[in-house]
Amino acid sequence: MGTAIPANLTDPMSSATGWSAVGLLSEDGASEARDEDSTDFYAWGGRLIRTKRSKHKRTIKVTALEDNLVVFGLVNPGSTVSTANGVNTRTVKIPKSEKVSFVLELVDGNITRRRHIPMGEVTEVGEVPLSETDLQAFELTITIYPDSNDVLYHDIDNDPQGAVPEPPAGG
Template sequence: MSTATNVSTGKPKVGGAIYRAPLGTALPTDAKTALTEAYKNLGYASDEGVVNSNSPQSGNIKAWGGDNVLTYQNEKTDTFAFTLIEALNSDVLKAVYLDENVTGDLENGLTVKANGKELDAGVWVIDMIMRGGILKRVVIPNGTITEVGDVTYADESAVGYEVTVTAVPDSAGNTHYEYMSKPAAA
């Protein structure tokens, strides 16, 4: 039976919705528990939200004569794309350019080095609020930024870092986890 109340949007959690922590940081296992200090809040994301692409790619084996006799899965990439628009947030810059390539602070001077060093994998968490106040948390135990879009500096748009995080399987073979829960009673 169809239930209209199960239809929802995904709004960001107030105070930030995208977090990053070093690989190996203890993973949250529910939608409610506060994240530890190891998780750095990456601030505002653009109004395009987060796009998760998680579709399998398939191949076919054909018999002599052209009939498909077997369809098999040959790839299943799990990616998350979003644009981080807090261009002055050092944690955003560290995620995009590598922790060791960002030094200082805005008060005393911030330096960003752009180079070809490989970005570190990390733990990523995306918190959101669904219809009816339902909390949803996506946990990516091992994800790396694999794409960074062009950075545009213009009068009428926010400077942003359009990134794609590619999730790889953890020791259990899972690329991400999703947790949903009603909020705590007031």
């Protein structure tokens, strides 16, 4: 956590130090979900006057298509891998809470978007097929935690449709 990402989209994430790639993700992309409690308050006669919101939770779900050390660490935090004489031994322990930073990079033609999640945690792992006919994929649900200013994540992109008009010169 606290690792900086490139401030522009021309520098690849691979140029940023302190980041490890999860690898290929499913072509289904990522999905974001919101969950919160809300209570409506009404005045006499049934007129809505206020909605109180609480317990806001945001998650992102992705499916990792690679079984590499980064994915192993996210799926099994606190577990270890060792290699001796060409043989890998994975010792899987009961998962411990481990908050880390995430970056999702989405590319659509000439438009690139990076979503930087300063603090998140894999809180759910979907069923993992163990067969010769199915691809071993890891569906990961990442719970996003807000910082002290209630910021969940930052998006940077080069989409001209989302640009804020610059003020006129001299104004």
